[in-house]
Amino acid sequence: MKFGIMVNEGPYTHEASDTAYHFTKAALEAGHEIFRVFFYHDGVNNATRYTVPPQDDRNIQVRWSELAEKHNLDLVVCIAAAQRRGILDENEAKRQGKDGDNIAPGFRISGLGQLIEAGIQCDRLVVFGD
Template identity: 50%
Template structure:
């Protein structure tokens, strides 16, 4: 089964990013393909390279980067949600599809079109929200 995921909530403040993470691990362990994770609304805060949780806590941002590296899961941050929330520096400007300095490894910036493409491609689309 091909699954796409949407995360609408900021990490740490809500459990959504954790629930999504454990769900994805279980799905991959069962042999399903997690096609893309689309970070929308406050979900874009999951991508901040400079986020530094206390050393004895899970590092949610690093987790996502690791997922991209190990399982080739496409991590896409919504450009307009990110701009609205100041995630993209103006000097960096927009390079659609590029890896931005403000984002952790493996994340890329793109528009809602990539969400729709994932939804159309996937057997299931699961949203995790606040």
């Protein structure tokens, strides 16, 4: 089956991103296709490469980036939600006149249409949030 995943909470405060990660990994291992993972609301905060969790804890951002690299996942961060919360890629940083970007490898910034498209294309859209 073709799955779309929506992640609506940031890392560490809420379990949503963890659950979404475990679900996505399990779906891939079962041979399903993950069409896209869409990050919305505070979920965009999963995409900053500047997180430095303690050594003995999981690194939620790195975990997503690694899963994306291994399975060629499309991790999409909502541009409007990202702008509000200071998640920038190189182009956005330039466009907004900011002195640096912070997006992590494997993530890309795009519009909400990407979420709707996932809803249309996928057999199931599973939402993880608060």
